[in-house]
Amino acid sequence: MKVQCPHCLSKARITSRNEITTTVADLYCQCMNTQACGASFVMTLGFSRYLNPPLTSTQRLAAHIIGSLTKAQRQELLQGDLFH
Template identity: 45%
Template sequence: MVIIARVTCPNCEAKATITSRKKQSAHVVNLYCSCTNTKECGATFRITQSFDHFLNPPCKTTAQLAASLIKNLPREEQLELIGL
């Protein structure tokens, strides 16, 4: 999972830097962060980021699903689908 995020400190809301990350599973990662407001805050904290679900499935997955469904149809129905 690629991390592209702007992190802010939950204490002072200043920008924070991701100092390290630890992958928990294929879809969950812990981000270890440090507040850049070192004079007034300087907090360090962990954020857990996870994948929830697709809003639109990837095209390749959709095409593979369609091919699988077509292969399981009787030959006559396959030919009918492609207009022969």
Template identity: 55%
Template sequence: MQINCPHCQHKAHIASRNNLNDEKTIADLYCNCSNPACAARFVMQLGFQRWINPPVTNTLELAASLIGKLSKADRVALLKEFG
């Protein structure tokens, strides 16, 4: 991930991070501009918004849970269709 200085648009470096929740999905990023003529220091906020594609482990757990709730006959039919 690249952060740009909001003043001069040069690349900035993340000096530190302060997580704002226990899940570590929202954080303040303390940044320093790499442009010596600017030398700005600023805070950007980073936050998780949504999944585009959920993690494989979540998908597998959900599938296993749903299959486990099927009757034996439905599981056999499902296996025949996709197996």
């Protein structure tokens, strides 16, 4: 993971990390441009969204949808006739 100094835009390194929650962490960083900047700062790293949901979520959703179908609709689905 690359981190950039918010002041001089030079590369920065992560010196430590503090987990706030399972999806949010504070990253303690130090600018590598020690001649002109040398800033130390904290960036927050956080989960935003899934691009592809976890398999367990997809399976749960599919099971719920299939469970709400009638027996005839389930049979059609298994035969592949439902979407034709």
